Amino acid sequence: MFTLPQRIDKNIEKKWQDFWQENKIFSFNLSLKKPIFVIDSPPPFTSGYLHMGHVLSYSYFDFVAHYKRMSGFNVYYPQGWDCQGFPTEVKVEKEYGKKSPLEFRNLCISWTEDCIKNMKRQMISLGFSADWNYEYRTMDKNYHRLVQLSVLKMYEKNLIYKANHPVYWCTKCKSALSKTDTEDILRSTTLYSILFGLESEGKISTKSIEIATTRPELLHAAVAVLYNPSDPRYSEFKNKKLFAITPLFNKKVPLLADSDVDKDFGSGLVMVCTFGDKQDVIWTYRHKLNYIQAIDKDGKITNAPGFEGMSLKEAKEKIIQELEKNSKIIKKVQIQQSVKVHDRCSTPVELLNSYQWFAKIIEKKDKIIQSAKAIKWYPDFAISHLLDWANSLEWDWVISRQRIFGTPIPFWICENCNEIIPAKEAELPVYPANTTKKCPKCGSQAQGETAVFDCWVDSSISPLVISKWQEDEEFFSKTYPASLRPQGLEIIRTWAFYTIYRCVELTDKVPFSQILINGNVLAPNGKKMSKSLGNIIDPDKLIDQYGADAIRIWAALSGAMAKDRPFSYQDITFGKNFVHKLLNAGKFVQKALADFDKKNFSLDYLLEIDKFYLKKFFVLVNNVSLYWENYQFHHIIKEITNFFWHDFCDNYLEFTKYRLSSADSKSKLAAQFVLYKIYSNTILLLAPFIPHSAEELWQMFKSDKLDSVFFNSYPTPSDFKEFDFITQDILEKGKIFENILEDIRKQKASLRGQSNEIDVLISGPKEVKEVLDLFELDLKNSLKLKSITYKFSQDLKIEISTKT
Structure with a gap:
């Protein structure tokens, strides 16, 4: 007889992790005659360790993977790694300093490989059931090939172009950014009221006008001053040819009306400079204003005599001094201001004109929105994040980055005629930097593109990559679109948005049928986890202290989807205690069933107490089945654990003790049968959530050496039709x-x-x-x-x- 252990410890967890791997329990087989369920699992950024947000989200879809396998599906659950981009470069540069591009790239690869090794170990230690035969890495050559091929096909559809356009720019990383690479923070700053001169109908006025700005360091790039035509303070400006005259630089700029000017901000007169923020960009294009480059790509002031080459901070201090010396600052007010920063290095971003690669999304917004609506969202309100984002976009997606560790952009540009020469499909992957081609149009030399793609260009084709798009037509036809895309709330505007856009353009199909959204895990006090606050919770330490299955119970108990929630030590302690309760009950059941022979049992032997707890269990199974339809993991685990702990352990077990030693063989057989029926099926109900414990406890019931608990069907109401004679009134x-x-x-x-x-x-x-x-x-x-x-x-x- 199999002896149950004293506890489910790390040795037992490791035993089953090895068993699953060695026996390929979770391997995908395309030839199986089962319906296929594909999980487009998120490739985490290779930071080197999993955080609790990873643990939560990966637990979610691992629950689904197990449930679907036990429900008769052929589950395809590959796992990838998002390797490239700013975060890796920042960390490698911090550790190794400046290097040649080739040496730096190799250091990034080596650093990333070490990170993957550790993160993969953590995933396995948590019992995640990915099929590692289909592992992929965005830094590998074949992935580069597929990214480049996808972009070339979009280029053929006239969806990719290069242009000089205002872009978000990080002066620290020295690269263009997309809006999705930025975040808004609130900071305290000073609002300066500055006196400008005024020219009306060709005559210099004796009056001055007051302009409020937080960025006097951009005075030299002022190209207009605007007022709201409905503002009664400036009714005299209507129908006049007016110019404002900037202090210090003594430059005339048009004074124009625009209804977007906020009458309640400052004096109601606003300085337009190129560019202080996105509103400046809108006004510059709307009024066809001149462009003056305010700063260079290093964040140094340019086109400002007397301040040339200064940093923004230095120039701001110097210009304020000069304005005060000339009595041009009449008021200073401390205000709270929303500022965009680069989400990777927290540097305030600037807007400058730059020659970059773009993907057309503005003209495709409606198509993206309609495609998103064709997908089933869990929870359904989460789609609003994508819709709001789509409707807020002002310009196309900047897809190029001035970095090294990324997928190379597969184009050459003629030095003479600017002809764009795309790579040929047979050449892919290509690495154009520092290479040349002959221009087919004019015969001149074409230089290879040195920029790389935004990392979202890489990850936005994950459904195509895992389905072997452009590689294996049969595999692709059976695995695309994916069944489920699990992902975080905060990357709906990036990963979900760009994946829908790119995959629909490349395949004319939505990339997945369902999308499951998780929120973030906060510190126990509700604050964001961060190293600086010292409140990071290490999953490895939790595994050591509580066990992997307890962590998975915590994840299941973590409340409704798409909402941030504080980490709960109470829930993880409950998980550990519940696993121990389940094990102890298993020891009781195992002993009780030592002489049980089902062939001797008849349903007629059931007592009313047996019928009552069987009926309660069947109600549980029915509820769980309904909850699975909407991935309501917290309801599932709460109902199962509540029934098992209180109804089964606290009550029914107690009612069987006297019967198990009873001379009444029918009563004893009935008690044994119910113990077997409820306990074995409870193990199956819990298996997706606590795979290690379920596998260990299933040894009591297995009939074959390789009989994994996951080879069994998940309990459904139809499995218990033989008990329909038990009426509801019980x-x-x-x-x-x-x-x-x-x-x-x-x-x-x-x-x-x-x-x-x-x-x-x-x-x-x-x-x-x-x-x-x-x-x-x-x-x-x-x-x-x-x-x-x-x-x-x-x-x-x-x-x-x-x-x-």
Whole structure:
């Protein structure tokens, strides 16, 4: 007989992790005659370690993978790694300093490989059931080939272009950014009221006008001053040819009306410079204003005599000094200001004109929105994040980055005629930097593109990559679109948005049928986890202290989808305690079933107490089936653990103890049968959540050496049709019985062992007596009562007495 362990420890977890890998329990086989369920699992950025947000989100879809396998699906669950981009370069540069491009790239690769090794170890230690035969890395050559091929096909559709356009720019990373690479932070700053000169109808006015700005360092790049035509303070400006004259630089700029000017901000007059923020870009294009480059790509002031080459901070201090010296600053006010920063290095981003590669998304917004609506979102409100994002976009997606560790952009540009020469498909992957080609148009030399793609260009084709797009037509036809895309709330605007856009353009199909959204994990006090705050929770330490399955229970208990939630030590402690409770109950059940032979059992042997707890269990199975339809993991785990702990362990087990040693063989067989039926099926219900414990406990029931718990079907209501003879009213009767049981237990506990001879007097109506007749033997034997007496009355009342 298999001996259950004292506890489910790391050795047992490792045993089953090795078993799954060695026996390919979770391997995908395209030739199986089962419906295929594809999970487009998120390739995490290779930071070197998993954080609790990873643990939460990966637990979610690992639950789904197990459930679908046990529900008869051929689950394809590959795992990839998002290797390239700013974060890796920042960390490698910090550790190794400046290097040649080739040496730097090799250092990035080596650093990333070490990171992947550790993160993969963590995933395996948590019991995640990915098929590692289909592992992919965005830094590998074949991935580069597919990214380049996808972009070339979009270029053929006239969706990719290079142009000089305002882009977000990080002066620290020295690269263009897309809006998705930025985040808004609130900071305290000073609003300066500055006096400008005024020219009206060709004459210099004696009046000055007051302009409020937080960025006096951009005075030299002012190209207009605007006012709101509905502002009564400036009604005299209407229908006049007006110019504002900038202080220090003495430059005339048009004074124009625009209804977007905020009348309540400052003086109601706003300086337009190129570019202070995105509104400046809009106004510059709307009014066809001149462009003056305010700063260079290093963040140094340019086109400003006397301030040339200064940093923005230095120039701001110097310009304020000069303005004050000339009495041009009349007011200073401290305000809170929203500022865009690069999400990777926290440097405030600037807007400058730059020659970059773009993907057309503005003209495709409606198509993206309609495609998103064709996907089933869990929860359904999460789609609003994508819709809001799509409707907020002002210009196309900047897809080029001035970095090294990324997928090379597969184009050459003629030095003479600017002809763009795309790579040929047969050449892919290509690495154009520092290479040349002959221009087919004019015969001149074409230089290879040195920029690389935004990392979202890489990851936005993950559904295509895992389905072997452009590589294996049969595999692609069976695995695309994916069934499920699990991902975080905060990257709906990036990974979900760009994947839908790119895949629909390349295949004319939405990339996945369903999308499952998780929120972020916060520190226990509700604050964001960060190294600087010292509140990072290490998954490895939690595994050591609580066990992998306890962590997975925590993940399942973590509330509704798409919402941020604080980490709960209470939930993870509950998970550990529940696993121990399950194990101890398993030892009881194993001993109870030692001489059980199902062939000797008949359904006629079932007592009312058996029917009641079987019926409660069937209600549980039905509820769980409904919850799975909407991935409501927290409801599933709460109902299962509540039933098992309180109904099965606290109650039913107690009712079987006297029967297991009873001379009544039918009663004993019925108790054994119910113990077997509920406990074995509870293990199956829990298997997606606690795979290590489920696998260990299933050894009590397995019939074959390679019989994994995951080779069994997940319990559904249809599995228990033979019990349809148990009527619904048993639940109502059982509820009355449980109320009586609970009352007697409380009163008995208050006696604190004063006597073992307890008499119970129950007063109540006829229907209570009928219930008592059904369960009296169980009540008397399980609570070790000397006697139970019943007296009819209108209200239920329970009294216990003892002999002293």
